[in-house]
Amino acid sequence: MTAETLAQVVVSGLLTGMIYALIAAGLSLIFGLMDVVNFAHGEFLMTAMYATFVLYITLSIDPLFLLPMVAVFLFAIGVVVYRVLIVRALSVKVNSGMVQIFATFGLGIFLRGIAQFVFSPDFKSLRGTMLSDKTVSVLGVFMPLPQLAASLVCVVAFIGLWLLTTKTHFGRALEATREDSEAVALIGVDRHFIFAMGWGIGAATVGVAGVMLSTFYYISPGVGVTFALIAYVVVALGGFGSLPGALVAGLAIGLVEALTTLLIPPSLKQVGVFGLYLLVLFVRPRGLFGNL
């Protein structure tokens, strides 16, 4: 193996890792806020990709400029899902964790069905966007433009989320609600409002991921399933609710996945990723950055 091959594997792994991190960011945020794992996360991603597809076809606006529109759309979906579904699932006294898992699991199936109903199960792709099918080569290492752009968006998104959660008044309200949702109610903070905002922002983040993903990945009703498990592993590896954790874990998983293929058959590459995850978890039961 040449140095060039190794460099390519590392770079490709990191670029893929950035995408994983971006997809997982919203999941991590929602979990950190209210201890709910959204099992429809992959379907949120799928919805965002279809939204991008429809807007691109009908308005002929490049996906990059569709980012705000799709983010707002997903924000609305997140808020509605919280208000209609999650609130009720949370109201149960016993086993509420399990009920939430299945409420969102049902939502995922429902969204897949809707997608197939509206768009047919065929694979759709965006062609002729500003980014698509372009690639840059530095010293023989290829970096596809869509993935580079997605990495950039990923960094921006993480900085934005970090600023939002730590530096703003809203962020402090989020933090306080997460610490003790009963107590904040006493000081006039409507926790349902805060939670709904959290779901909105989480969904908007995965909306951004969906837009970027659709510039280079095919779109189908089942596309969310492909990425969902990786997203859960990223969030758990980084530590539930930790944004820096999600970023580091995403990169680590992308890299390990790529490097594993140098040692074992690629059909087993996820075994390397999952193995790493278990190893870390048995040493640090709450993930790399988890302190919940």
Added chain:
Amino acid sequence: MARWGKARAGAVGVVLALAVWFGVVSFGIDGRVAHAAPTEIVIGAVYPLTGPGAQVGLDAKMALETAAEVINGSYDLPVPLGKGGGLPHLGGAKIRLVFADHQSDPQKGRAEAERLITQEKVTALIGSYQSSVAATISQVADRYGVPYIAADNSSPSLNRNGLKWFFRPSAHDEMFTIAMFQFFKDMQGKTGKPVPSVSLVHEDTLFGTDSGNAQHKTADAAGIKVVADVKYRANSPSLTSEVQQLKAADGAVLMPSSYTSDAILLVKTMADLGYKPKAIVAQAAGFQEQAFFDAVGPAAEGIISRGSFSADLAPHRPAIKPVNELFRKKAGKDMNDNTAREFMALLVVGDAIDRAGSADLEKVREALVATDIPGEMTIMPWKRIKFDETGQNLDATPVLLQYVGGGWHTIWPFDLATQPPIWSVGQ
């Protein structure tokens, strides 16, 4: 004692709910059976209609419906039963199709096949796109003694399970693979340049695994070096490492076996990483789907795929044009490798039932065994349709097609070719 009563009511409620459920279910079924008129032959088709692969299933539905229309309607096409008007030896009985959804899951395929056999009383089953699902359907069909026509399953292991009721009119991947390597040899004869090496890349379910094994074996036998044999996880989020391995190995010909989603990702990733093999010779599947061309655009140019069908064979097969017209009216697209095979599957079984002169299953099986349809009566490049003792049609001559200028052109066998191959291997 109030709770006592409540609990009893609860238990009774559970039981009632159960009873109502099954009552509803069985009632629905009885209603269905009663509707079956004696003047029709019911054929079951088990395809993926939801989940991954669902588009292929929907296309199959159109293709089979087109075939049923040809049999039942009034046309005059040079195919078996092409005169229309139903099955002449059964007093003009019509073919009725019943579709079932196996969701790409072998166990659901098994359950649906069993339902079609016992409830719908189908005379034959047709399926199923995914070879892994065909493995269970063909087994159920064998246990019940109902013919299973593998329209578009290409896994070679399927007809080797010792099943009496399995019939496959089209070629399997070993036959296709042998054709590919024969093509390499023929090209060497033409250009004087041998194929020095091949890279294999295949997905990890039954189809890809079987195809990859066959290709590796055939390459070894032909003395062509396999420089990479990359098995990847189907529906992967990323194929960059896999493509990197292929690029590093740099075989002269890349031979992929992939369904649509992975085919799209594979070819896009190859372009991203600047990997361009001298030639791509694909085991059809995803590489012949419209969604694939829509997704990869110009990157598809020059890809060679094995096939059982090509629209440009029309001069050799007069039925192709009118059949394709019928299909296009229904589906809004041209027939492809899969839909053509599905179309033929219904004609083959319809022809057998007609010759049997009854829907008696044992007689239908005997008629299928005796099938002998000349190639000119099909829309395929096949020499003829005649099953060997395992139910395989060994005369299903494969063709190789090349995607040039936005369409498929037959390039091999040379006597059927409509264009010379664009081939730069060894140069």
Added chain:
Amino acid sequence: MATFSMPASLPAGLDLGERRRRRQALSGLVVLAILLVLPLGIGDVYVRNILILTLMYTALSQAWNILGGYCGQISLGHALYFGIGAYVSTLLFTKFGVPPMLGMVAAGFVAALIALVVSWPCFRLSGHYYAIATIVIAEIVYLLFLNWDWVGGALGINVPFRGESWVSFQFRTAKLPYYYAFLGLAAVLWLASYWIENSKWGFYWRAVKDNPIAAQSLGVRLFRSKMVAAAASAFFTGIGGSFYAQFVAYIDPDSMMNAQLSILICLPAVLGGIGTLWGPAVGAAVLIPLTEVTRSYIGGSGSGTDLILYGVLIMAVATLKPEGLTGLFRIDGRIKPAAAPATGPSGSTHAA
């Protein structure tokens, strides 16, 4: 089940609790009697298939309920034990000629053993970390099986038909033997759950689930009791898997071990009521026929409406009846602590 009625070890006065248990035992007998004769009146193979699957998911979900419901360890990787069970008995049969009737016992023990190995490190993880770890471990084993040629890899294993026999548990087209096998398994698990609800172990597990720290301080050997729950749960799941392998006669990693199956195993318990005696059965009786019928009669259209219906049903139960469908019947007072103060100390949601 000699320990069937061991209320002696109960800590509190059981006037009302005892009555509740008698009531449950009676309802169990009634349901069993009905289920024993039910398939005799239904000759249709399709309906019998649905009945078999319903009983199978009842049994699997009851087995899951031991660990996930009573013990509160949410496992989302039970497909692992199911698949292991299926593979162990099938491999013993095809490679070594061991009849599946013996093989299924081995299947149960191997599954239990693997559960112990898996649980030993995993029980250090809490909540969602544990749940995701179980998914991931099941996924690893799934991938290994998919790439392991000796166990058939992606090609799977065709279980050869060697004639109708109970010893090899094979029947050409008959469904009743499988029906009664799964009914037997479900009944045994029902009895086990019935026993657990009132046993020392049951109290330990509920204590573990409701308040682990307090439970530990009360001297409950937390870790050991969880391990027992995991092993028991996996044992029965493994046996269920080996039954299923004989029933379908073809196994491959995709249909025996995929992640979707893990969800399907716990879904009935969630819909019916987690940690309740009747929850898994009620959940399965609603869910499985609905899944099968929607796929068969609506799925054929290919428009995705069956998925939409299925998703809506799950969401509807989760939002309208989040404590499970058994809440509608109120067979189990325990799951509605607020509504059932009359059940007294045996309403032990707050045992600690």
